Amino acid sequence: MEARKNIFLIYFLLAGSTFAQSFHNPSLNGEETSTNLGEVESRENAPDLEFQYHDHDQMTRYLRAVSAKYPELTALYSIGKSVQGRDLWVMVVSVSPYEHMIGKPDVKYVANIHGNEAVGRELLLHLIQYLVTSYATDPYVKWLLDNTRIHLMPSMNPDGFAISREGQCDTIHGRHNARRHDLNRNFPDFFKANTKQPQPETEAVKQWISKIQFVLSGSLHGGALVASYPFDNTPSSRICRSSVLCSVFQNYEHTPSISPDDDVFKHLSLVYSKNHAKMSRGVSCKSGSPRFENGITNGAAWYPLTGGMQDYNYLWHGCMEVTLEISCCKYPPAHELPKYWQDNKQSLIKYLAEVHRGAHGFVMDENNNPVERAAIKIKGRDVNYHTTNFGEFWRILLPGTYRMDISAEGYLPQEVEFIVIDSHPTLLNVTLRSAKFLLRTNNA
Numbered sequence: 001m002e003a004r005k006n007i008f009l010i011y012f013l014l015a016g017s018t019f020a021q022s023f024h025n026p027s028l029n030g031e032e033t034s035t036n037l038g039e040v041e042s043r044e045n046a047p048d049l050e051f052q053y054h055d056h057d058q059m060t061r062y063l064r065a066v067s068a069k070y071p072e073l074t075a076l077y078s079i080g081k082s083v084q085g086r087d088l089w090v091m092v093v094s095v096s097p098y099e100h101m102i103g104k105p106d107v108k109y110v111a112n113i114h115g116n117e118a119v120g121r122e123l124l125l126h127l128i129q130y131l132v133t134s135y136a137t138d139p140y141v142k143w144l145l146d147n148t149r150i151h152l153m154p155s156m157n158p159d160g161f162a163i164s165r166e167g168q169c170d171t172i173h174g175r176h177n178a179r180r181h182d183l184n185r186n187f188p189d190f191f192k193a194n195t196k197q198p199q200p201e202t203e204a205v206k207q208w209i210s211k212i213q214f215v216l217s218g219s220l221h222g223g224a225l226v227a228s229y230p231f232d233n234t235p236s237s238r239i240c241r242s243s244v245l246c247s248v249f250q251n252y253e254h255t256p257s258i259s260p261d262d263d264v265f266k267h268l269s270l271v272y273s274k275n276h277a278k279m280s281r282g283v284s285c286k287s288g289s290p291r292f293e294n295g296i297t298n299g300a301a302w303y304p305l306t307g308g309m310q311d312y313n314y315l316w317h318g319c320m321e322v323t324l325e326i327s328c329c330k331y332p333p334a335h336e337l338p339k340y341w342q343d344n345k346q347s348l349i350k351y352l353a354e355v356h357r358g359a360h361g362f363v364m365d366e367n368n369n370p371v372e373r374a375a376i377k378i379k380g381r382d383v384n385y386h387t388t389n390f391g392e393f394w395r396i397l398l399p400g401t402y403r404m405d406i407s408a409e410g411y412l413p414q415e416v417e418f419i420v421i422d423s424h425p426t427l428l429n430v431t432l433r434s435a436k437f438l439l440r441t442n443n444a
Contacts, residue, residue: 046066046069046129046132046133047062047065047066047069049062049125049126049129051122051126051334051335051337051338051341052122052334052337053118053121053122053166053334053337054121054122054125055161055162056086056155056158056161056162059089059121059125059154059155060087060089062125063076063089063091063125063128063154064076066091066128066129066132067091069132070132071097072095072097073093073094073095073097073131073132073135073145074091074092074093074097074128074132075091075092075097075098076089076090076091076092077089077090077092078090079153079204079205079207079208080200080201080203080204080207080208081200081204082157082158082159082177082178082200082201083159083177083178083179083199083200083201084158084159084162084178086158086159086162087158088153088155088156088158088201088204088205089153089154089155090108090151090152090153090208091128091151091152091154092149092150092151092152093128093131093132093145093150093152094145094148094149094150095145095146096149097149100149100212100390101147101149102390102392103360103362103392104147104148104149105148105149105214105215105216105355105356105360105394106148106149106151106212106213106214106215107148107149107150107151107214107215107216107217107352107355108150108151108152108153108214108216108217108218109124109127109150109151109152109153109217109218109219109220109348109352110153110156110205110217110218110219110220110309111123111124111153111154111155111156111219111220112154112155112156112157112158112160112161112220113156113157113183113184113219113221113309114157114160114174114175114176114182114183114184114221114222114330115155115157115158115159115160115161115162115163115164115174115175115176115177116160116161116164116165116168116171116172116173116174116175116222116330116331117175117220117221117222117223117327117330117331118161118164118166118222118330118331119220119222119326119327119330119331119332119337119340120154120220120221120222120324120326121154121155121161121220122154122337122340122341123220123326123340123341123344123348124152124153124154124220125154126341126345127152127345127348127349128152130345131144131145131150140349141349144349144352144353147356148352148353148355148356150352151212151214156183156201156205157176157177157183157201159177159178160174160175160176160177160178161174162174164331165331166331166332166333166334167331167332167333168330168331169328169329169330169331169332170223170329170330171330174331177199177201179197179199181196181197181199183199183201183202183309184219184305184307184308184309185305185306185307185308186198186199186201186202186307187202187206187307187308187309187311187312188307188312188316189233189306189307189308189311189312190233190311190315191231191233191234191235191306192233192306194306194307196307202309205309206312209313209317209319210317213317213318213319213386213388213392214313214317214319215318215319215320215355215394215396216268216319216320216321216351216352216354216355216396217310217313217319217320217321217322218272218321218322218323218324218348218351218352219309219310219321219322219323219324220324220326221323221324221325221326222325222326222327222328222329222330222331223285223325223327223328223329223330224285224289224325224328225278225279225283225285225292225295225325225326225327225328226273226279226292226295226296226297226302226325227268227269227270227272227273227279227295227296227297227322227323227324227325228269228296228297228298228299228302228310228322228323228324228325229259229262229265229266229268229269229296229297229298229299229310229322229323230257230259230265230298230299230310230311230314230321231257231258231259231298231299231300231311232257232299232300232304232305232308232310232311232323233257233299233300233304233305233306233308233311234255234257234300234304235257254301254302254303255300255301256298256300256301257298257299257300257301257304258298259314259383260380260381260382260383261314261320261381261383261396262298263398264320264358264396264397264398265320265322266296267354267398268320268322268351268354268396269295269296269322270294270296271347271350271351271354272322272324272347272350272351273294273295273296273347274294274295275346275347275350275351276295276326276343276344276346276347277342277343277344278295278343279295279326279347280294280295281295282294282295285328286328290302299311299323308323309321309323310322310323314383315383318383318384318385318386320396322351324347324351326340326343326344327340354396355394355396356424356425357396357397357398357420357425358394358395358396358397358398358420358425358426359394359395359397359402359404359418359420359425359426359427359428360392360393360394360395360425360426360427360428361392361393361427361428361429361430362387362390362391362392362393362429362430363376363387363391363393363406363408363430363431363432364391364429364430364431364432365411365431365432365433365434366431366432366433366434369391370387370388370389370390370391370392371387371391371408371411371432372387372388372389372390372391373386373387373408374386374387374391374393374406374407374408374411374432375405375406375407375408376393376395376404376405376406377404377405377406377407378395378397378402378403378404378405379402379403379404379405387408397420398420399420399421399422400419400420401417401418401419401420402417402418402419402420403415403416403417404416404417404418404428406430406432407432408432410434410435410436411432411433411434411435412432412433412434412435413432414430414431414432416428416430
């Protein structure tokens with residue numbers, strides 16, 4: 001049976017649309033806010049947070065202190081433990097920290113997946129501090145926290161960090177977990193079977209993102225200054241499984257591996273690099289290292305890898321993740337941390353706000369019940385997204401006209417045409433009709 005086709009040409013005008021007003025994004029509309037993100041923020045009432053490296057116990061105490069001080073904006077939880085038994089802490093910062101806000105997206109940052117890449121770990125602690133202390137005074141931060149649940153994991157590899165050493169810029173000591181596994185090579189891979197033994201840290205992350213439908217994510221690394229986007233691996237890796245020589249040559253391939261959402265990933269990467277103090281200049285970190293135009297790169301074009309976290313997020317869970325390399329030195333001296341914070345602060349915030357771009361809405365049945373796990377597919381983009389148990393979906397897209405197929409077992413599929421504009425997201429509410437109901441009607 002042919003898909004029923006509905007044509008929606010939706011232009012929500014900000015004046016007169018309650019929904020558009022509630023999701024009004026000052027950055028997307030080019031409006032001024034009363035607080036410049038470049039200004040030095042006030043932290044008088046927050047728990048002390050110095051610009052220094054915090055070991056696991058210090059980090060834990062700080063996170064608990066923030067959670068106790070700001071219970072209306074924060075919630076602290078652990079997704080599991082490392083090999084050596086350290087908690088993998090996540091702090092939610094949102095106006096609704098303890099429960100999902102229906103119709104509003106969840107986003108995340110994960111730092112310190114490589115234990116010796118330490119800057120991101122500290123920046124996420126300072127991001128937590130900035131968000132909770134700015135909520136009452138900064139309209140942009142208030143808008144973001146009112147309409148987004150932000151999950152921040154300062155350290156995915158606390159065991160590796162524990163043996164890393166400040167001032168070591170280029171070594172790999174501390175990169176791996178306690179069992180000497182690279183956690184960013186430990187996820188399932190679409191292009192090549194990953195035979196590496198799953199680790200507790202990656203298993204915890206996989207469970208985490210299977211339970212919360214994240215829409216946008218960033219993974220903070222060090223050792224370069226670039227935003228790297230999917231794919232990290234290449235289709236050619238499938239034919240290289242049994243050939244040692246092939247795999248050797250593959251390591252030297254520098255061919256982009258293009259995802260169905262390449263335009264969106266480039267845009268997200270540019271949002272980070274252009275809001276960063278230096279990244280968009282594309283300056284190489286040292287002589288002989290690559291120079292990245294506009295501070296962004298396709299992952300496989302830089303170097304292909306198997307088992308990366310960003311490809312897994314995207315292909316398994318429909319979460320758009322970019323790898324953010326934020327420091328040339330992996331573990332720079334602590335006195336340089338204020339500079340890294342100022343360089344990255346605006347990027348960290350503006351990147352997360354991009355989750356409010358594109359289209360989102362609900363898929364319901366004819367009785368107004370949510371349709372869970374309905375497949376959402378944009379024509380011309382060969383990747384499926386799925387609705388939540390509340391029937392919600394989000395699709396980050398750039399301005400343009402799109403066709404979307406919506407299907408679910410037991411329902412007649414729908415096709416929707418819609419328009420995305422730059423200033424605010426497009427709301428799409430779709431009703432799927434039961435195939436059994438239609439069959440009974442036709443037989444009556």
